[in-house]
Amino acid sequence: MAETINPQWRVAAFPRAGPQASDFRWVEASLPTLRDGDVRVRNIYLSLDPTNRLWISGQETYLPAQRIGDVVRGGAIGIVEESRNAHLKAGDLVSGLLGWQLYYTGAGRGLAPLSLIEDVPLLAHHGVLGAVGLTAYFGLLDIGRPELGETVLVSAAAGAVGSLVGQIAKIKGCEVVGLAGSEDKCRWLTEELGFDRAINYRTVDLNRALRESCRKGVDVYFDNVGGEILNAALGCINRKGRVVTCGLISQYNAEEPAHNLSNLSRFLIQRARMEAFIVVDYLPRAAEALPQLTEWLRAGRLRYRVDVVQGLDRAPETLNRLFDGSNQGKLVVQVSPAP
């Protein structure tokens, strides 16, 4: 290993609204030496997800709050270059919270070895067969529990998680309606992913559009956004309907989050259930989901898009694409070449 410099992004300030360039600081750190149990990993693909915004909010979430000066937390896939850990050796692919940096140096414990599945590209392991796939699988099936013929509504449906949720719901025999923010995304949902209907929420009267697209009401609403869309979905919720609270992205950049659920009366009258989950709780059950996701993927029943941005230096500006509606599918920053 010739290089001794580790370029990385650190937290410079807690964003108040949308993350700004000034909230991040580019540092060329030196590489620490390895201690017993440590590994050095060269990061390849850095995953950008809405939850990243919560981690740098300065608030404790389901993980400890990041502090000023910390390397920005982020999930990534990388390749082990040096190891003093008995379970990992140079050349192994791993995934984990490797951070917004070129090299992760630290405990090998907590990193998951990645066994490449034949015919499945590395990037799919990051999405469909990674946290994104597990989020869609367990959120929909374990929390939403859709039944044959039920109507499943998905928000941020052209996003990494939403696009899988809709396809899994189709596999399970549901009517699937997606909400997305452009005509192009809507076409992708209906023409390529098999959604029954898609609504461009930016151009319609949301309440009317939902009533028209979900004529039998909504049995499962998979919520990635919160806010007005959540409220509109509650306005269509069916008897014993279920809301899967996966994300609240509409409000992550808000200084004063607003989820005015005026339709909560319908939630009550319909004896509905709203339940939140975090995929980390399901990691111990990953083995239940991965063979099924792999089978569907190989059979062409799960399609996905990956939106790859080149260069660690572009990570901060790229994060904002999750909030301005400009990305489609799984958003990834390529930090270094794949093997």
Place this chain on the structure above:
Amino acid sequence: MAETINPQWRVAAFPRAGPQASDFRWVEASLPTLRDGDVRVRNIYLSLDPTNRLWISGQETYLPAQRIGDVVRGGAIGIVEESRNAHLKAGDLVSGLLGWQLYYTGAGRGLAPLSLIEDVPLLAHHGVLGAVGLTAYFGLLDIGRPELGETVLVSAAAGAVGSLVGQIAKIKGCEVVGLAGSEDKCRWLTEELGFDRAINYRTVDLNRALRESCRKGVDVYFDNVGGEILNAALGCINRKGRVVTCGLISQYNAEEPAHNLSNLSRFLIQRARMEAFIVVDYLPRAAEALPQLTEWLRAGRLRYRVDVVQGLDRAPETLNRLFDGSNQGKLVVQVSPAP
């Protein structure tokens, strides 16, 4: 039976905000004759409950919307005076949706015979051993599922349902905190019903008071009110916490209901669950609950207050007492003498 006049209240208009005298019309109807299967019941105790407000809203709820001119729907206890129904005979006590009137004349089907339990007053059958008791029992135990040592927070805690919820939670070994609207109610909760703490929500900074009273956070929030109190409770919700949505009384009189749940992010991070229920769904399971409620009642472990207002003519004005905070315990209108 000498009387042939049936005084009754009919729906005159759908209340827009708080119900007004002009929303009800007093009618002295004549008594219809009985057809096969019918009974005539003289109403004794008319139950006034927050849900009555929903029934006269002009909107379909979990029961069909009432229309202008309908006898106001209401649950009551009465005594059969005439019967052409094989299952009911004169002198039987029954409960059911007998309406805001002196005499119910109609199908005996749908009325539940009431077997008086020794030492238990008739009024308790209407409350603790009626829909109110089943609401508290199933809402807390089946939806909230409190465990030993957990913290249970109850709103409208001095109300008919809330006061039972807190006592059942104490029986189950929980820490119980109640929210009520006066010092007098709070004293009743802590000094007579065994609540650990009570908060007069009208006089405190709600968020701070909840943090101080629920130092270990809230595991189960039994929600009778919605709105700001619901949001404050979400702000304290624990990992895998449960919100039992039983009622949203803070907004029943609002033209534009407002449940601004800015704390939904905590709901997400804590993987919480919010679930609504309506007691009618549990009526088939009443036999699971009633022996237990009866045992607790006889053992003095469930205390209750009944607030009896004399005279059917006072029903409309009395209904408002559920919304202005002036009633305590179960609110009942006495329509005619008890046997």
